[in-house]
Amino acid sequence: MTQMRMEHDSLGEVAVPGNAYYGVQTRRALDNFHISGIPMSHYPRMINALAYVKMAAAEANASLGLLDEDKCRAICRACEDILDGRLHDQFVVDVIQGGAGTSANMNANEVVCNRALEFLGHAKGEYEHLHPLNHVNMSQSTNDVYPSALNIALILDIRELVDAMAYLRKAFKRKGEEFADVLKMGRTQLQDAVPMTLGQEFSAWAVTIGEDIQRLDEAQALVHEINMGATAIGTGLNSHPDYARTVTEKLVQLTTLQLVSSPDLVEATQDTGAYVQLSGVLKRAAVKLSKICNDLRLLSSGPRCGLNEINLPPMQPGSSIMPGKVNPVIPEVVNQVAFTVVGHDMTVTMACEAGQLELNVMEPVIGYSLFQSMNMLRRACLTLADKCVLGITANRERCRELVEHSIGLVTALNPYIGYEKAAEIAKEAMKTGGSVYGIVLEKGYLSREELDDILKPENMVKPRYVHRP
Template identity: 50%
Template sequence: MSLSAQQTRTEKDLLGEKQIASNAYYGVQTARALENFQISGMTTAFYPDYVKAFAIVKLAAARANADVGRLSKEKLSAIEKACEAVMAGKYHDQFLVDLYQGGAGTSANMNANEVLANIALELSGKKKGDYHHIEPHDDLNMGQSTNDTYPTAIKIALLLHNDKLVKEATALSAAFHKKGDEFKNLLKMGRTEGQDAVPMTLGQEFHAFGNQLDAEITAMKKSESFLCEQNMGATAIGTGITASPGYAEKCADHLAKITGKPIIMSKDLIAATSSQQGFVIYSSALKSFAIALSKISSDLIFLASGPRTGIFEINLPALQPGSSIMPGKVNPVMPELMNEVCFKVIGNDLTVTLAAHSGLLQLNAFEPVEAIAIMESQGLLYKSLPLFRKNCIEGITANEKILTKYIEQSVGIVTALNPVLGYEKTTELAKEALQSGKGILQLIREKKLLTEDQIKKLLDPATLTGQK
């Protein structure tokens, strides 16, 4: 059943008139996008920081236009109230355009323009669609193009969410370091290429996990600088057509003030409009983080393997039964989940790579899929990191008897005897241990090569693992 005249308002664009629901804050161009792009079911509103970022961009643009004398104080006041309402979390259900869209983001930009214009109208006591007072193109998109507002909104959204992601990543790293302190005196065998190597402590192993993540977090923070360079004022291709003199600089200043980030205007707006460097570098930082985290997750699965026929040096918290057929089986579900998320992040980076190098001349029309890929990576990591920390890392315990058993049986400990017994003697011990199946310490005791006091000093964790 079609909407009655009382339930709709009439709007028009290049293609003609269209009926819009009276209670809708979006307009005709958003309505066409809703018809054209029913793809994923995920809209702009799926990522609240993304909606907030659009409002931030439009707020900065309005203030910049007012600064250069182009936008009236009355319109600025109305637009500011609309933007601030959206930034506070209101009206997000009106940002309905599917994240997958053609047109290089035009639909998303116009969705923002129309919604903010109608919010401003309503807050000013006017009716939605009464664009004689505040117009989506002339006022909300003043001195702008999708080609500068859209990538800027994406970058702002990524910056906003990166703060949250870094906080969770830092908390995860801290959990590993806390376990490192807890396990600092537990000797174990280190392994290279899956083979026994030399002794270390379980604490060193967990501190190393934490330090790997710390290095990746540093890279994520540093990559922000490439997102802070933006092209507002470039308009269509970077020449600044329709923008007023001084607007671009003012816009960058306002973005910096609103976000608290060191936003700067690109030195070459034409280059910046076609370049995807910020997205590529930030996505790469997420990929690098995911690679490290995936490797750590796999290490935990290996260290907890067993319980009878694996390494079983550590226990992971038991969260659920692990099999529909094998009684008593418990699987390492959290490290497995973490691996799945990391695989997706790594794959998303390839999507960004393909999209970034497929741009043509003065614009890259594939920024929407870059935004989708990176925001998905951020979102997946942000949601999974605290689960991994709380449900896995914080509950890990050590199997001390197993650790001691491996130390005493391993041939790898023979390396530490070189300074005491000499290379030739230790080589003979290693050979005999491998042939007889006996442990190095067992042979030392049988041959009375060292006293118990000497063995105790030899196995001191601090001395044996290079901490003295």
């Protein structure tokens, strides 16, 4: 049987496993929050961010003469253990929790404290020598620790997502170059429009992903503002006058991130606008990525009875009843990721709106939703690039055939014969099944030489000056 130790808080005594680095308040949170089934350890960047915050706070308090140097060194060594990947399994609190993240902060305080006690030559739980609240949490409150750690973790996740999006953008750009000479029919409202190249289509997708990378960079800049030193509501109660500045400087040194202290800590402690902005950008990227996947599914539809302009790499058999059927499973799974991100954005929106007075207590679900969205989007981008985009091939003959038989070619005649005559030709071609080329010649509207030049598809995929009659 596991040996237990007794710890107490203001509510009374609780038994804690003797080998656990967490303590009484973490034990209570374990009993209270059986919600998502996902422990904090599932998000190692958040754990490391909490360690950075605790280390920076200890160093700041020591430099201000508030914390004994031996205690500071022990706390910092414990934080270094966490940053080295040790003790993550001790962060056991459910990511969805009441209390504005108090349980997460206490989990960190207790783990750091008990490991630091060992460095000081004491046993776990001997808090008379080093206390999780009096020392590890000195000059802090959950209300500045949790959001500051959340911001640090989000910055690192955003950077990784940007890298994945850049990889996908490069894949589309490469295909745009490969398909630069493949003529095809452009479509609007799923109807024939005018010719373009398949390369232009893929290049446009690369550009649109690049735009979302820029929007993510802008959202990331907002998350660099933290509220360390705010303590409970932003007034800095129980902290040294120089603490907010000092702890922020220490965090910058430890993380190498360009973190800045909010100019108004009261406002920063209640404001979650940066999370709304970030979540909105994630939704924007997800929606646009889903649209691209819709296009890939349409362009590859068939193979005999659809558009069949491109071939997606076959990943797995597509049916238990239809032999030979292969489905566009990679775009489909990315679509589903996008739907999930949109749902998370609604959660973030409602959670941010639910803040009251000097604090938003819904930050745990905000953090969970943002982490989930970014992790899924990152994996989706990498999966789409490696298992789909890079393996796409073009059906060149099929694309050319559709262009040459399309009524959409008539649009190029507008500047030469006018809209009315062009519409007349389109109607007749639709009715008789004849070609635009043949009908124009038959009616004598243009010569063969003029038609050959005007209706050359290559001349219709870029601007061209014409003299209107």
